[in-house]
Amino acid sequence: MKITKDLYQSSLALLTDFYQLTMAYAYWKSGKAEQEAVFNLFFRKNPFQGGYTIAAGLDYIIDYCRNFRFDDADLHYLAEMKNADGQLTFEAEFIEYLRDLDFSCDIDAVEEGTVVFPNIPIIRVKGPLIQCQLLETPLLNIVNFQTLIATKASRITLAAKGDSVLEFGLRRAQGIDGALAASRASYIGGCSATSNVMAGKLFGIPVSGTHAHSWIMSFDSELEAFHAYADAFPDKCVFLVDTYDTVNGIKNAIEVGKSLREKGKEMLGIRIDSGDLAYYSNIAREMLDEAGFRNAKIVASNDLDEQIITSLKVQEASIDVWGVGTKLVTAYDQPALGAVYKLAAVKLESGVWEPKVKVSQQSIKINIPGKHGVVRFIKNGKALADMIFLDEAHEERNAYVIIDPNDPTKRKKINVNGLERELLLKPIFRAGEKIYNRPGIKQIRENAQKNLLLFDKAHKRFVNPHIYPVGLEENLYQMRTELVLKMKNYDNEQ
Numbered sequence: 001m002k003i004t005k006d007l008y009q010s011s012l013a014l015l016t017d018f019y020q021l022t023m024a025y026a027y028w029k030s031g032k033a034e035q036e037a038v039f040n041l042f043f044r045k046n047p048f049q050g051g052y053t054i055a056a057g058l059d060y061i062i063d064y065c066r067n068f069r070f071d072d073a074d075l076h077y078l079a080e081m082k083n084a085d086g087q088l089t090f091e092a093e094f095i096e097y098l099r100d101l102d103f104s105c106d107i108d109a110v111e112e113g114t115v116v117f118p119n120i121p122i123i124r125v126k127g128p129l130i131q132c133q134l135l136e137t138p139l140l141n142i143v144n145f146q147t148l149i150a151t152k153a154s155r156i157t158l159a160a161k162g163d164s165v166l167e168f169g170l171r172r173a174q175g176i177d178g179a180l181a182a183s184r185a186s187y188i189g190g191c192s193a194t195s196n197v198m199a200g201k202l203f204g205i206p207v208s209g210t211h212a213h214s215w216i217m218s219f220d221s222e223l224e225a226f227h228a229y230a231d232a233f234p235d236k237c238v239f240l241v242d243t244y245d246t247v248n249g250i251k252n253a254i255e256v257g258k259s260l261r262e263k264g265k266e267m268l269g270i271r272i273d274s275g276d277l278a279y280y281s282n283i284a285r286e287m288l289d290e291a292g293f294r295n296a297k298i299v300a301s302n303d304l305d306e307q308i309i310t311s312l313k314v315q316e317a318s319i320d321v322w323g324v325g326t327k328l329v330t331a332y333d334q335p336a337l338g339a340v341y342k343l344a345a346v347k348l349e350s351g352v353w354e355p356k357v358k359v360s361q362q363s364i365k366i367n368i369p370g371k372h373g374v375v376r377f378i379k380n381g382k383a384l385a386d387m388i389f390l391d392e393a394h395e396e397r398n399a400y401v402i403i404d405p406n407d408p409t410k411r412k413k414i415n416v417n418g419l420e421r422e423l424l425l426k427p428i429f430r431a432g433e434k435i436y437n438r439p440g441i442k443q444i445r446e447n448a449q450k451n452l453l454l455f456d457k458a459h460k461r462f463v464n465p466h467i468y469p470v471g472l473e474e475n476l477y478q479m480r481t482e483l484v485l486k487m488k489n490y491d492n493e494q
């Protein structure tokens with residue numbers, strides 16, 4: 001198998017949970033396959049106990065949907081599949097139905113790099129029930145991971161307060177595809193470059209790096225190793241100084257930096273990868289400045305994350321560039337986002353959309369029924385609140401009351417006079433045709449940076465962040481409450 005972005009452009013229809021296929025078969029059998037439906041993809045809690053999330057993964061989803069088909073090998077596999085009793089799982093006629101299945105859904109989605117919050121539909125799929133259903137697992141697989149990593153990268157780069165963050169995660173990432181997707185999402189979230197060369201080639205992300213301890217260890221002395229590296233890369237030297245003794249390593253880097261300077265070249269800096277990073281970076285800064293290398297950068301690495309970077313900033317460590325691997329690409333402290341994909345409405349024969357709700361003992365798990373839109377209200381460059389509304393029944397008003405979906409006592413009145421409004425869901429596919437022009441990865445990263453500026457720093461702090469208001473428009477809230485009561489058969493209960 002070719003390990004490239006082409007992976008998403010070949011047939012991946014079987015990259016799904018078996019139950020999606022059994023449901024697809026049963027929808028077909030019961031004549032419901034072509035009934036129109038709407039599904040929403042959303043998450044219930046910001047990851048990392050944070051106050052915001054950065055959406056990512058749409059670009060992969062576009063490729064997945066455009067290439068959605070069962071190829072001959074897939075169909076052969078399904079045609080031969082047997083139940084425990086030895087009977088074929090699927091009828092031959094159903095296999096032929098799958099052969100002719102042509103992606104024809106409408107998809108609306110929040111653009112990559114957009115700041116999003118719990119309950120907002122970040123992807124809305126409308127189309128034949130069978131197609132919407134078959135998309136559940138792959139859409140979740142793609143969005144859950146990339147959104148999680150883009151958010152982690154955003155937190156880490158916010159902690160670095162404008163310093164460059166290099167993503168070094170490939171060796172510790174969750175497999176090959178995990179590594180590639182993580183490099184992409186890390187860049188969207190704010191990293192400046194990746195060490196992953198294939199990610200650079202596939203996605204157009206800047207590639208960067210220093211050298212490893214093995215380089216030093218392969219020579220008789222550290223000084224010799226630094227000289228040899230300087231000969232190979234006179235304009236790109238970042239010397240790793242902690243292989244034997246960090247202070248001595250800094251001295252050696254300075255010595256080689258001086259000889260480079262005699263040749264009209266300048267070392268870029270040093271890297272420290274162990275020990276007390278505040279202590280050694282401050283010593284390094286003093287030594288470098290004293291030797292006339294004020295522009296030499298100090299790179300730090302070693303199991304960094306947003307908490308350690310924040311602490312090192314408080315300690316006034318002299319670190320200019322942060323190399324972050326394991327804890328970024330594995331989303332170490334929260335390995336999954338937990339986004340879900342729920343049926344929200346079906347179209348009746350009469351043409352009327354019927355909202356659907358899943359009732360749960362836990363109110364946080366009750367979905368928001370209906371076909372929605374999301375509007376973000378913005379005042380003087382600051383986002384005030386997001387409102388989820390019933391797309392079909394929406395009327396423009398001068399003021400709205402939005403209601404927290406999990407707590408009806410939490411409400412906010414929004415007077416729209418003087419406010420900017422942004423509709424967050426953008427049209428991506430119409431009847432299976434892509435109508436969205438994909439921005440390049442650099443544009444997505446820039447959009448994410450700009451989008452973050454809309455939000456108060458209170459929502460971005462790591463400890464007990466201030467909760468950004470996301471609410472249901474009153475009519476939607478009312479409809480949902482009535483539907484839940486109806487489905488619980490409340491009137492009949494004694």
Ligand SMILES: Nc1ncnc2c1ncn2[C@@H]1O[C@H](COP(=O)(O)OP(=O)(O)OP(=O)(O)O)[C@@H](O)[C@H]1O
Binds near residue numbers: 278301302304311
């Ligand atoms: N001044 C500091 N304040 C807070 N955390 C730090 C500081 N200096 C280093 N760390 C972090 O402490 C953790 C462990 O560092 P430690 O000094 O134990 O590693 P090390 O044993 O020197 O490195 P290695 O095991 O890679 O050789 C790392 O996550 C590192 O980023």
Ligand SMILES: O=P(O)(O)OC[C@H]1O[C@H](OP(=O)(O)OP(=O)(O)O)[C@H](O)[C@@H]1O
Binds near residue numbers: 168169273
């Ligand atoms: O610490 P991370 O955030 O994952 O960043 C990547 C790490 O990978 C390299 O270490 P290496 O593989 O040589 O292992 P070691 O430094 O832990 O011995 C590098 O020196 C970083 O320490």
Ligand SMILES: O=C(O)c1cccnc1
Binds near residue numbers: 168169210301325
């Ligand atoms: O280039 C580096 O310094 C690097 C790359 C991968 C992992 N650790 C460090």
